[in-house]
Amino acid sequence: MKTHKQATRTAKRNLMIIVIVILLGIGTVVYRLADRYLIEHVEVVVADDPAGNVSTAGSTGGTAGTSSTSAAAAADTSAEINATSDDWSYTSDDIQIKIDQVESGSGSDLITYYVADVVLKEASSLRSAFADNSFGTNITENTSAIASGIDAIFAINGDYYGFRDDGVIIRNGTLYRDEPARDAMALLEDGTMQTYNEEEVSSSELLAEGATNTLSFGPVLIQDGEITSDFSSVKIDNNFGNRSIQDANPRTAIGMIAPNHYVFVVVDGRKEGYSRGMTLAELADVMSGLGATEAYNLDGGGSSTMYFMGRVVNNPLGKNKERGVSDILYIKE
Template identity: 50%
Template sequence: MRRILLTGLLGFTILVGGPTLWALDRYVFEHVEVSNASSYEAALASASVSDSAAVPDPAGSDDATAAPAADITIAEHTFGSGADEATYFVADAQFTDITQLKSAFAQDSFGLNITQFPSEIASEVGAAFAINGDYYGFRDTGIAIRNGVAYRDEGARTGAVIYSDGSMDIYDETATSADALLADGAWQTLSFGPALVSDGAIVEGIDQVEIDTNIGNHSIQGDQPRTAIGMIAPHHYVFVVVDGRSSDSAGVTLPELAQIMQDLGATEAYNLDGGGSSAMVSDGELVNDPLGSGQERGVSDILWVG
């Protein structure tokens, strides 16, 4: 829907010129900064290994000593009742190695306004399980570390970081840097928010948070489709996708999402892109029903497990 609305400005460009052309260039036209990102990451990993650095291989390994596959179970639940009832899906994941949790970009390219359906990205990387990511490509700020590689270092908001030891933390992007995070073992960072649970407690004030969109802040309050990631313990994670804005599922508020994550046992939890972007894919099939339409929306990235 974002892309449809913004693309509709194209005809208007002829009439108003500069300002609209700038908006189209910034929010619609694709800007590829790194193409063939998976090959780029693999090349960096190989170079690091040759220099005797212990950097995980984001492409995985066919070696017989590779860690056993992650154990993931998916269950459907409901929250609330009556007109406020919402359907949500929980994927409980036990990793033997956190590098089993990977990130992938739409069209295998890092940059602005590059999108693809989550199920298509999942299919191309061979994911057994995936959820939508943080829609990094709609912003030009935030710290973006994916599969142990730094792509962007523009701290702007509260982020989440997953370290190579399997732990997850909520952190202030403006108080650190991508290099510092990598030195501490960062494997993935996510930059959307807000943080939902920190040190086991629901974060205060999330019922007032607005999300920056580069064209001003905008509220994500009320009952909405949601996606969240949480850590129960190092290497033990939960992924939650909530359906909403339909006659079958109302969605949940941010405090309700935080409560769901806390009830699941998450000591750290973080809100990812939601609305029509909320998607969970298992074995090539869409698990949830975004907006009650059965249709996916293009996103810039996914988190996935092979």
């Protein structure tokens, strides 16, 4: 028969075991959340191209997949570039960029956004880059830091691919991820832009068609010259911490007016008296009004950033404070 002292010791031991089990459980959950959303993971992927060649992607995100033609062009730094520029425009033999600040509405309904009209001689002037020059999850840098590090003339944030583990991710001609999940957008080497469903068009088909970059976020705003839907039930993913994308928010979008003629829009928001942001329907209307025949919504909120000639053009979240992103689209001679 147990004495009172023995019973007390047994009760304390059992309580300690329960506490340890609870702490281990909490620790496991915390680690898994940190591993998913905080700890950097550089991924190394071996991808096959349509010709059967194998390339390694992941450890050199900024340059992997670069074609021999573009590599040779990049190596030729001796060519003189004749360009003129100011705070809102850039003109050279190969690139024309004009940026406008636009305001609509008033008071609590005021919206401030920025439109960059871009005409390129060669599609290869529009490229993508990864944060920290690496492909993976939870690897982030500010849009301006990525852009300035590669001497970009112009840049916007991309699709924040590193916040999710699905989607078809082709960057600079190399396939990094092949997990079809949603409607996406492809930039092609002929200077055109194509919106498509990842579950209906394979990565091998995209590469065979000349896709240089794909972005997986959405939704598609305009396809074949028509606004695609009312956007009332759009769902991108279920990641922890996602905000609703139905309401007025800061936005980033890319559209094509004609081959090698693009329009980039960044909308500020969440600051009363400066800009409330836009709904997806409003953004689609803006892109249509600009003449886009294809248009696609990219990551928004705190990510929405437009960079030009060494400065951030817009005012992210009305705080002049960028949020780190995993990737950008940029323009360079």
